[in-house]
């Protein structure tokens with residue numbers, strides 16, 4: 001049974017107000033330019049925009065389409081090249097999925113519809129609907145964090161309610177217009193970003209304030225979850241001009257080059273020194289390294305679901321040892337490889 005019934009009068013004022021606001025206030029974004037209105041470029045922009053600010057994405061998007069202007073050009077891209085270009089954008093899984101998806105597209109063409117696009121790695125409910133709405137005007141409900149925020153305010157929904165996601169889906173579906181959905185969802189996105197902002201929404205100049213139950217009210221916030229902190233040790237092992245480097249298989253940093261790391265562990269603050277000593281001694285024993293080490297300091301890196309504190313130790317080897325799972329690279333060579341922002345922070349710390 002429907003929990004919400006939105007009448008036609010509301011729907012019509014909603015759409016009219018949002019679209020007329022958009023025609024005047026539309027953001028000038030590179031992927032909205034006429035020459036970028038094709039599947040390949042919209043796909044790249046949507047993937048980059050996941051969990052990432054528009055201002056951060058713009059230079060990466062421009063660099064990407066300069067290097068691979070068309071999908072045919074992108075078919076020739078190597079995973080390492082994509083990861084290198086992605087350096088600093090974070091959430092590297094997205095770059096890996098782009099690679100896997102283009103390998104599939106190379107073998108088989110796919111229809112632009114929300115249903116078909118979901119078969120590609122890295123394309124879920126939101127991206128598939130968004131691409132299909134923008135390019136094919138498909139009337140599917142496009143829902144991301146921005147749209148969730150604006151709808152929850154307009155309908156005064158409680159984000160901590162178990163039914164929150166199904167309520168949003170129901171409301172978004174009822175409000176999705178049968179025609180012109182591509183423009184509608186981009187307008188809603190701009191309104192959420194420019195007016196109904198996460199902090200300090202500009203209710204006074206909001207075109208839909210008369211439809212909004214939260215207009216002027218204090219905005220309810222979602223309960224903040226405590227983000228766990230994990231610890232790891234980074235081993236900066238050097239012999240002459242060479243550094244010991246691992247091409248990591250660990251899921252979050254897969255295929256990126258990094259100094260060897262110990263496993264990520266949840267450790268109480270008071271036990272961090274103990275963790276460091278034990279991790280270093282077990283790692284050095286494992287690789288039969290008999291020399292001394294120096295503690296350099298620490299850096300912290302934020303992943304989406306935990307923060308990682310990296311304790312850095314430096315080891316200078318008197319002779320070159322050979323390892324199965326690592327390689328020796330000079331700094332110059334390392335700079336040509338894709339590395340994570342966490343690795344950049346460690347590099348800066350040991351300089």
Ligand code: SF4
Nearest residue numbers: 196201203206209212
């Ligand atoms: S009136 Fe305020 S809270 Fe409501 S949609 Fe507009 S900006 Fe958001």
